[in-house]
Amino acid sequence: MARNVQITFDCADPAALSAFWAEVLGYRLPDPPGGFESWDRALDAMGVPPERRNDASAVVDPEGAGPRLFFQKVPEGKSAKNRVHLDVRAAPGLDGVARMSALEAEAGRLVALGATRVARHEPAPPLGAGHIVLTDPEDNEFCLD
Numbered sequence: 001m002a003r004n005v006q007i008t009f010d011c012a013d014p015a016a017l018s019a020f021w022a023e024v025l026g027y028r029l030p031d032p033p034g035g036f037e038s039w040d041r042a043l044d045a046m047g048v049p050p051e052r053r054n055d056a057s058a059v060v061d062p063e064g065a066g067p068r069l070f071f072q073k074v075p076e077g078k079s080a081k082n083r084v085h086l087d088v089r090a091a092p093g094l095d096g097v098a099r100m101s102a103l104e105a106e107a108g109r110l111v112a113l114g115a116t117r118v119a120r121h122e123p124a125p126p127l128g129a130g131h132i133v134l135t136d137p138e139d140n141e142f143c144l145d
Helices: 014-025 039-046 096-113
Strands: 006-011 056-059 068-073 086-088 116-121 131-135 141-144
Touching: 006 014, 014 056, 014 068, 014 096, 096 116, 096 131, 096 141
Parallel strands: 006 068, 086 141
Antiparallel strands: 056 068, 116 131, 131 141
16 A cells, blocks of 8 residues: 655754745645634644744645655754755756756756755766755755756
């Protein structure tokens, strides 16, 4: 039986990191629970004090196809390279110069949103199609593939 997957990020600022990834992936914040017109109203009803409202955040694929991303506040900072990372498929079906041009265009957009460019890996056929490594605003590595 197939399972739904949620990808969880430990972070310092869940609201900011969820906003970044929503822009990267074309995701959105989930709707507030039924019967509430906003998350603030729902959190008020749940008794969550204002100073705790950035303890967690999430974003979802508006089409319902991709995994939910969940962001949880943790006290410690990132201390090592990710063992798991996201590959953002920005150039499917393209190769060579066209692929790398599409990846560069997307890298420029993401850097403007707060990503940091780390490295460009040139195509190396037959197995290496080329990709760009970036980090999100909290230094989590991801690839444009």
